Amino acid sequence: MVTTNLPTPDFTFDPSQLGACTAGVRPYRNGSYRLDAETISQKFIVHNYGHGGAGITLSFGCAAKVRDIVKDHLVSSPGTTEVAVLGTGVMGLTAATLLLDLGLKVTIYADRAPLQTTSAKAGGQWAVSVVEYAGKEGELAEILKTAHREFKNRIGQGYGVLERPNYTATPSENLDVVIKLVPGLIPARQSLSRLPFEHHTKRGFVYRTLLVEPPILLARLKADLDNHGVAFVSKSFASRSDVLTYVPQSIIVNCTGLGSMTLWSDPKMTPIKGQLAMLPPQPALQYLYGQNGYMFPRSDHVVIGGTFEAGVNNERPNKAVCRSLVDHIASLFGRAAVKPLSDIHIHNPFHAPIVNPRVPDV
Structure with a gap:
């Protein structure tokens, strides 16, 4: 039985301060993420996108699949020595990292620096969040095993990876999916007679x-790639034909997310906006x-999030929304008046397909 309360957060928050509120757009793909290859105009294109809110979690596992796809292709194209990666989010950086294993010269093309991407705005919990995998249960299990191993191996190595307990008021579908697909990969959830926090009395x-701190992870991956001579080219592409015309490499790995x-x-891609309050x-x-929202204490901020705005494709934070996020979590600790949650505090816990609803542009 839990008898000792864990430390209570300080919920002092000023949404007008620089960096206190931020927003990102999850690259959700209806049905399943995309991880396959096609040949277009003599270019071998590997697609690796549509991972919703699980990009950080799945990154190294998907990167390993990308590496294997390219490795198999090299058997039929033995003279190929270079590969292009599109995107500097976590999917692009990890794919580039593992492609170096094949002895290829890697060039990354993107219109954003790593710390400007949606990946950098992720909360960081290692869990299967807002990603579909219909018919890919076996593949996803392998991706999870590889990703978890890669992250575990980086604990204490400067990649921002930590082991952490997650206390929840109700079962977490995002973590239960991992337990179901790969039994034993992470420990099964434990029931508590009450959560070990001030003002909490219920089971x-x-x-x-794991907690993966995106700013640390992305900066370290970028530094590693720099040390291996990987070139970063600042380039914005307007269309597929633009990519095929501009990129000289015959192998292109598409990690452009949304x-x-x-x-x-x-047409299966749908933006899902999420906002964060940074204490x-x-x-x-x-x-x-x-508890109908989340709080992830990291070394740079205590991150409070949980908004879910399907069909909204902008990264403008809303101070009132961020304020409501903090007030909601604070109220659960008895540190703020209880306020009803608005409709944006909605997750998709059972991995049902998401459509584009009419959502206020906030």
Whole structure:
């Protein structure tokens, strides 16, 4: 039985401060993510996108699949020595990292620096969040095993990977999916007679997972690639033909995320906006927390999020939304008046297909 409360966060928050509110757009793909290859105009194109809110989680696992696809292609094209990667989010950086294993010269093309991408705005919990995988359960299980191993191996190595408990008021579908697909990869959830926090009296659960701090991870991956001589080319592409004309490499790995909606004319792509409130760092908080929203204490910020705005494709944060995020979590600790949650605090817990609803542009 839990008898000792864990430290209570300081919810002091000023949404007008620079960097206190941020927003990103998840690259959700209806049905399943895309991880396959095609040949267009004598270019071998590997697609690796549509991972919703699980890009950080799946990154190294998908990168390993990309490496294997390219390796098999090289058997029929033994003279190929170069490969292009499109995108500097976590999918692009990890794909480039593992492609170096094949002895190829890697060039990355993107219109954003790594710390300007959606990946850099992720909360960072290692879990299967807002990604579809219909008919790909076996493949996803392998991706999860590889990704988890790669992240575990980087704990304490400067990649921003930490082991953390996650306390939840209800079962977490995002973590239960991992337990179901790959039994034993992470410990099964444990039931608690009450969550170990001030003002909490009801039953709950604790999971054991990883926290990956995106700013640290992306900066380190970029530094590693720089050290290996990988070239970064600043380039914005308007269309598929633009890519085929401009990129000289015969192998192209497409990790453009939501950009594939227009760049590769993929009608299955749907933007899902998420907003985050960024509190000052609080090193005493060594846990993750979730209750119709989440709180992930990192070394740079205590990140509070949980908004889900399907069909909204902009990265403009809304101060009122960020304020409501903080007030909601604070109220659960008895540190703010309880306020009803608005409709944007909605997740997709059962991995049902998401359509483009009419959502206020906030």
